[in-house]
Amino acid sequence: MAKVYYNGDANEQYLQSKTVAIIGYGSQGHAHAQNLRDSGVNVIVGLRPGKSWEQAEKDGFQVCTVREAAREADIVMILLPDEKQPTVYKEEIEPELQPGNALVFAHGFNIHFNQIVPPADVDVFLVAPKGPGHLVRRTYTEGAGVPALIAVYQDVTGTAKETALAYAKAIGSARAGVLETTFKEETETDLFGEQAVLCGGLTSLVKAGFETLVEAGYQPEVAYFECLHELKLIVDLLYEGGLSWMRYSISDTAQWGDFISGPRVINDSVKAEMKKVLEDIQTGKFAKGWILENQANRPEFNAINRRENEHLIEVVGRELRSMMPFVKAKQKDVVVSSAKN
Numbered sequence: 001m002a003k004v005y006y007n008g009d010a011n012e013q014y015l016q017s018k019t020v021a022i023i024g025y026g027s028q029g030h031a032h033a034q035n036l037r038d039s040g041v042n043v044i045v046g047l048r049p050g051k052s053w054e055q056a057e058k059d060g061f062q063v064c065t066v067r068e069a070a071r072e073a074d075i076v077m078i079l080l081p082d083e084k085q086p087t088v089y090k091e092e093i094e095p096e097l098q099p100g101n102a103l104v105f106a107h108g109f110n111i112h113f114n115q116i117v118p119p120a121d122v123d124v125f126l127v128a129p130k131g132p133g134h135l136v137r138r139t140y141t142e143g144a145g146v147p148a149l150i151a152v153y154q155d156v157t158g159t160a161k162e163t164a165l166a167y168a169k170a171i172g173s174a175r176a177g178v179l180e181t182t183f184k185e186e187t188e189t190d191l192f193g194e195q196a197v198l199c200g201g202l203t204s205l206v207k208a209g210f211e212t213l214v215e216a217g218y219q220p221e222v223a224y225f226e227c228l229h230e231l232k233l234i235v236d237l238l239y240e241g242g243l244s245w246m247r248y249s250i251s252d253t254a255q256w257g258d259f260i261s262g263p264r265v266i267n268d269s270v271k272a273e274m275k276k277v278l279e280d281i282q283t284g285k286f287a288k289g290w291i292l293e294n295q296a297n298r299p300e301f302n303a304i305n306r307r308e309n310e311h312l313i314e315v316v317g318r319e320l321r322s323m324m325p326f327v328k329a330k331q332k333d334v335v336v337s338s339a340k341n
């Protein structure tokens with residue numbers, strides 16, 4: 001078994017009398033900033049003028065430019081979108097780094113794929129929550145937390161790992177469990193998980209099920225409840241007690257269908273494709289494509305995003321959710337990407 005670190009293994013002293021600059025105030029940024037502050041850490045937020053700046057100020061933070069925040073801080077946590085990090089780092093963060101400072105990430109993409117090359121005289125580590133930023137904040141306020149990975153890339157102070165653990169504790173992750181890894185392992189497994197299972201695999205599975213029912217003449221609303229809405233209720237059981245707890249709660253008829261039909265749908269050809277997806281990640285092919293797509297101003301990303309937002313499952317879902325006041329997610333303009341705080 002891997003060593004799993006919990007609150008008792010982390011010492012908040014490593015963050016005491018330090019200033020942490022949170023660069024970006026989106027999904028992860030707002031959660032890290034608020035959790036760290038609630039844990040007694042001195043936090044400043046680095047941004048460009050705009051929506052996030054206003055929000056962070058409204059939330060009571062001292063907000064300044066990225067360059068000013070990097071200058072003032074001992075620990076600089078970069079929570080900008082991955083594709084924007086290299087330019088902002090080069091222009092506004094690197095010139096302000098002092099020997100012994102710490103440069104921190106929540107995902108290893110830019111270090112692992114050589115888009116950011118840090119100076120040799122700073123600590124470089126990551127604290128990567130294994131969950132969406134909004135849940136990092138929500139679970140913290142509920143007294144719980146989202147597990148995280150830590151990894152050290154450069155350790156000039158000799159205390160990089162201890163500081164990473166203290167940071168993980170301060171955002172609530174050591175309540176749930178922290179694993180030590182490498183930038184390579186975090187980057188490759190995170191990209192694989194989100195593409196093949198958590199996001200890409202899941203949305204494609206849900207849409208395929210929904211389309212199969214609708215194309216067979218069933219009501220789209222029935223298909224929506226069956227293939228999307230109920231998923232949360234099933235996944236909650238997986239989260240609480242694994243596959244067996246979910247299977248205990250469902251009917252024996254459903255469990256028999258799970259055993260017999262699940263492997264027909266997610267079969268060897270799906271696994272073979274997953275292996276190819278992993279290979280594209282490992283070889284850097286996926287990273288190169290994503291970097292170039294951004295350099296070209298996202299023509300394909302935006303076209304797919306528009307088409308996905310117009311899918312019948314989204315149209316029906318918006319209608320049905322508007323009648324469920326207990327479903328609290330805010331409807332965001334997801335066609336044009338915007339700050340996620």
Ligand SMILES: NC(=O)C1=CN([C@@H]2O[C@H](COP(=O)(O)OP(=O)(O)OC[C@H]3O[C@@H](n4cnc5c(N)ncnc54)[C@H](OP(=O)(O)O)[C@@H]3O)[C@@H](O)[C@H]2O)C=CC1
Nearest residue numbers: 024025026027028048050052079080106107132133339340
């Ligand atoms: N989303 C998640 O839950 C997870 C993310 N991660 C990692 O965390 C990091 C952050 O991701 P995420 O939270 O999704 O990012 P977001 O897309 O939510 O970040 C948006 C934030 O970045 C700011 N921003 C964008 N461009 C600039 C700029 N040029 N200068 C200053 N501020 C800018 C935005 O401000 P403005 O309002 O001005 O646009 C906004 O505050 C990434 O490395 C990601 O891989 C890791 C685990 C999970």
Ligand SMILES: CC[C@](O)(C(C)=O)C(=O)O
Nearest residue numbers: 130131132133190194198
């Ligand atoms: C699953 C997507 C994720 O990796 C995450 C929330 O952990 C991300 O990059 O947003």
Ligand SMILES: [Mg+2]
Nearest residue numbers: 130131190194
């Ligand atoms: Mg992830």
Ligand SMILES: [Mg+2]
Nearest residue numbers: 107190191194
């Ligand atoms: Mg990710």
